[in-house]
Amino acid sequence: MKKFEIEEIVFKDIKLIKPKVFEDERGFFLEVFNTEEFKKLGIDELFVQDNHSKSKRGVLRGLHFQTKHSQGKLVRVIKGAIYDVVVDIRKNSSTYGEWYGVELDSKDRKMLYIPKGFAHGFLTLEDETEIEYKCTDIYAPQYDSGIMYNDSDLNIDWKLEKYGIEELTLSEKDKKHQSFREYTESYQGDYILLTGANGQLGQDFQKLFDRLGVKYVATDYQELDITNKEKVREYIENSNFTVVINCAAYNDVDRAEDEIEKCYALNSYAVKNLVEICREKNIIFVTYSTDFVFDGEKEIPYTEEDIPNPLSVYSKSKLEGEKYSLEYEKTFLIRTSWVFGMGNNNFCKQVINWSKDRDTLKIVDDQVSSPTYSKDLAEFSWDLIQTDRYGLYHFSNNGEASKYDQAEYILKRIGWSGKLERGKTSDFSLKAKRAEYSKLDSSKIERVVDRKIPHWKEGIDRFLEELWEKDGKRD
Structure with a gap:
């Protein structure tokens, strides 16, 4: 019946x-x-x-x-x-x-x-x-x-x-x-305020939004100083933003040991400003942190439940920013690692530039995590934002590698014929202490967006193709 x-x-x-x-x-x-x-x-x-x-x-x-x-x-x-x-x-x-x-x-x-x-x-x-x-x-x-x-x-x-x-x-x-x-x-979708828009992640968000037809305003420090709370409030006040994506950060790990105030202003207090204003306006807030918040004592990938123990000024400032952001129930906080893309200078670009005038390169093999392609980070972040399942997430490309492994793969792909040597972190005069192992477990975000994250080697392959296409030649 x-x-x-x-x-x-x-x-x-x-x-x-x-x-x-x-x-x-x-x-x-x-x-x-x-x-x-x-x-x-x-x-x-x-x-x-x-x-x-x-x-x-x-x-x-x-x-x-x-x-x-x-x-x-x-x-x-x-x-x-x-x-x-x-x-x-x-x-x-x-x-x-x-x-x-x-x-x-x-x-x-x-x-x-x-x-x-x-x-x-x-x-x-x-x-x-x-x-x-x-x-x-x-x-x-x-x-x-x-x-x-x-x-x-x-x-x-x-x-x-x-x-x-x-x-x-x-x-x-x-x-x-x-x-x-x-x-x-009229446009009926999300309206995004994008800060730190000139960085590699910010640039990839703009490309993604242009492709999807998402309405956004891209700002960098010249247009919007996010350390100035009243300026930020005034900027947001007269717009109907539904999401703020904060890609701005102080990322010079070693210089941060000397520029403590500047580092905290951008990584901690600016985040606090944005969080408070987003709460007032009922706006979704998205921001990014780092695998550096962990001390590297673990031997398997770090999950969102693991307790941070930062080793440097930079990582301590990022952790403080995390705490501010998670006080708001409509926050997406995404930790990531070793980001590379078409924007600012990054390790992938450094290796390519070093190879142009050097026959021998020495790269550390005692720092292990996972390189993360900023294009993948932007796309998975956007998929996550659509779910409204707020909270803390880890995202890095699949697989793990040392800096040496990453450099070796890049140099083989570009056909470099020089000699690559293994080094240790202690061989270099670096002011900031770094974790030996900081690979992130990204299984949570994969479950939520129901999508598999590409391997870091695949990310580098696509990055190189993008770089060669931009330059009009293969380096």
């Missing part, structure tokens, strides 16, 4: 569902939702939130949607009646801008399944009307949006004359929604 039947399908996606009702002298019983039965109807959804609203006659709610975390819905009336309306706002849809309306009431108990990508609203037809609806994603207030119920281009017939409703009751928010034309012509 079928527990549910599809009475009507609209736009190939919206489904009016009639549940099987068992009635006798005692009353009635019905199933509202059944995962396996709904799969037979072509609805394979995970509903994560249930909502319940009560309204008097003549209340109109809508047309609502979320620009991110779009919600599929299963709507039913448990008391009274509504005229339910959905509008296709999927910009690549063949039925874009078309609407559908249907009466739902507590007597026939029909339900309306609305997939993601539709604006939704309803008009209550009786006093004390109550509806319940299941949602496929959480309510995200920073992405809440809407379209005017009486938009002239949509021309929705709310059947006010049929239902004898002369005056509507709307919330102040619903009175101020955009027009459908404004929705069509």
